[in-house]
Amino acid sequence: MSPAMTTLEANFDGLVGPTHNYAGLSYGNVASTSHAGAVASPARAALQGLSKMKALAALGLPQGVLPPQERPDVRLLHRLGFRGSDAEMIEAAAKADPTLLAVASSASAMWTANAATVAPSLDAEDGRVHFTPANLIEKVHRAIEPETTARVLSAIFADRERFVVHAPLPAASSFGDEGAANHTRLTPEVGEPGVHLFVYGREGLRGDRPAPRRYPARQTLEASRAVARLHRLPEARAVFAQQTPAVIDQGVFHNDVIAVGHERVLFFHEEAFVDEAALLETLGERVEGFTPVRVPAAEVSVQDAVRSYLFNSQLVRPPGWERPLLVAPEECRENDAVRAWIEANVGEGQPIGEARFFDLRESMQNGGGPACLRLRVVLTAEERAAVSPWIDDVHDALVAWVKRHYRDRLSADDLADPQLLDESRTALDALTQLLGLGSVYPFQQNR
Numbered sequence: 001m002s003p004a005m006t007t008l009e010a011n012f013d014g015l016v017g018p019t020h021n022y023a024g025l026s027y028g029n030v031a032s033t034s035h036a037g038a039v040a041s042p043a044r045a046a047l048q049g050l051s052k053m054k055a056l057a058a059l060g061l062p063q064g065v066l067p068p069q070e071r072p073d074v075r076l077l078h079r080l081g082f083r084g085s086d087a088e089m090i091e092a093a094a095k096a097d098p099t100l101l102a103v104a105s106s107a108s109a110m111w112t113a114n115a116a117t118v119a120p121s122l123d124a125e126d127g128r129v130h131f132t133p134a135n136l137i138e139k140v141h142r143a144i145e146p147e148t149t150a151r152v153l154s155a156i157f158a159d160r161e162r163f164v165v166h167a168p169l170p171a172a173s174s175f176g177d178e179g180a181a182n183h184t185r186l187t188p189e190v191g192e193p194g195v196h197l198f199v200y201g202r203e204g205l206r207g208d209r210p211a212p213r214r215y216p217a218r219q220t221l222e223a224s225r226a227v228a229r230l231h232r233l234p235e236a237r238a239v240f241a242q243q244t245p246a247v248i249d250q251g252v253f254h255n256d257v258i259a260v261g262h263e264r265v266l267f268f269h270e271e272a273f274v275d276e277a278a279l280l281e282t283l284g285e286r287v288e289g290f291t292p293v294r295v296p297a298a299e300v301s302v303q304d305a306v307r308s309y310l311f312n313s314q315l316v317r318p319p320g321w322e323r324p325l326l327v328a329p330e331e332c333r334e335n336d337a338v339r340a341w342i343e344a345n346v347g348e349g350q351p352i353g354e355a356r357f358f359d360l361r362e363s364m365q366n367g368g369g370p371a372c373l374r375l376r377v378v379l380t381a382e383e384r385a386a387v388s389p390w391i392d393d394v395h396d397a398l399v400a401w402v403k404r405h406y407r408d409r410l411s412a413d414d415l416a417d418p419q420l421l422d423e424s425r426t427a428l429d430a431l432t433q434l435l436g437l438g439s440v441y442p443f444q445q446n447r
Contacts, residue, residue: 008062009061009190009316009378009379010062010063010064010378010387011316011375011377012066013053013063013064013112014109014112015046015049015067015431016049016107016110017042017046017068017110018042018407019042019072019420020041020042020045021102021411021412021414022040022366022412041408041409042406043403045110047403048359048360048361050395050399052373054395055356057392060320062384063390066112068109069145069148069441070424070425071105071107072090072415072424073104073144074086086421087421090415090418094415102415104141105415109148110363111368111373112374113179114179115153115375116134117134117180118375118376119232119233120377120379122191122192122194122380123193123233124232125234129157129163129378132166132169132177133153134149134179135176136178137171137176138216157387162386169226175223176204178219180376182254182256183196183197184196184255184260187264188263194378197266197279198239199219199243199273200221200224201220213249215248225240236286239286241279243273243274244273244274247271247302251302260313260315263324265324267315268292269295271297271302295310299341301337308329308332308335309329310338312368312369313329313369313370314327314374315352324353327358328355329361329364388436401427406427432444
């Protein structure tokens with residue numbers, strides 16, 4: 001059997017962390033800010049994510065898992081001038097500035113579409129799978145993630161002959177990098193060489209180009225170009241397109257809120273790109289059988305797209321399927337305009353063959369849908385054999401782990417409880433053993 005026939009796209013979903021809460025920290029993410037102050041359920045959030053992972057694995061899709069990060073991040077509190085024991089720093093931060101404590105406690109690493117950008121071995125000139133952890137400099141609660149992300153990726157993809165994990169780009173505004181949330185790989189079939197579409201919000205080194213006025217453009221062109229170089233992509237395999245500034249100002253903080261692609265299908269809103277015609281022409285020339293699926297604003301407004309996260313659905317094609325499946329949040333079925341579009345345009349004879357809906361409300365209310373929760377990694381059979389464990393091996397154990405360690409309810413006031421840090425560390429210590437990761441967390445390395 002040829003390598004192309006045994007190459008599959010794996011999804012590595014982020015496990016929701018024990019400190020999942022609604023602090024509303026992500027300015028520009030309408031869902032996040034609109035639910036600020038609500039009471040969250042870390043246990044329910046984690047179980048909802050595991051249910052989606054199990055369902056996709058049952059379709060024959062390789063499904064991995066990425067662990068949460070250590071939170072609260074007491075090292076951040078120490079860097080910001082708090083002193084004493086871990087418990088004393090948490091208590092002092094809660095009194096001095098609760099928002100800082102919320103920043104240090106964010107479970108945002110669950111959205112692994114922002115963890116890194118990935119290029120498969122069959123596209124890279126050196127024949128290895130490349131990962132570049134995103135620097136996520138736009139938001140402090142996310143900018144503290146890359147160091148641990150790099151350690152986790154290096155532990156999971158440990159074979160240095162097959163995988164390379166680069167350092168994040170420089171932590172400067174000109175190189176703002178938000179990872180795979182602004183990247184899509186297009187190809188006739190997943191096991192064939194592909195074209196990488198990098199979408200940026202602004203040019204980091206020039207201030208005279210169109211940019212949003214209300215919300216920040218988090219991804220820069222310079223960052224996207226640097227990642228393409230790091231991943232050893234030939235020039236013809238990288239395409240760069242600007243996201244429309246006006247849609248960023250409507251809450252489309254990443255491209256995966258307004259467009260998603262898989263194999264030859266690019267599913268997008270008509271207001272997604274600055275120069276749509278030129279982009280589609282380029283992709284049509286470089287991707288055999290390229291199939292654009294364009295949603296008109298007259299049928300689904302940008303506001304409805306953001307409310308439902310229609311484009312933050314996953315597009316996947318399980319083995320044996322002719323056309324891709326749309327993995328959508330329940331909110332798409334509940335939104336009248338979005339439901340009507342799906343009923344009319346997804347199914348027999350359409351580029352997207354089917355839609356299935358998942359309850360991910362805990363993540364959705366914090367600003368992340370199905371596509372936010374996963375990092376796509378194209379792997380050959382040999383590369384998959386070098387990675388473990390897969391969700392089929394650990395799903396039941398992870399469900400039991402969540403039920404044993406996670407709280408059912410968590411409010412902003414609960415972040416001041418020093419016991420939450422102890423609970424989280426106990427949970428993560430058990431998790432690294434369950435997943436065979438070794439000591440990837442600072443508290444484990446400092447023992």
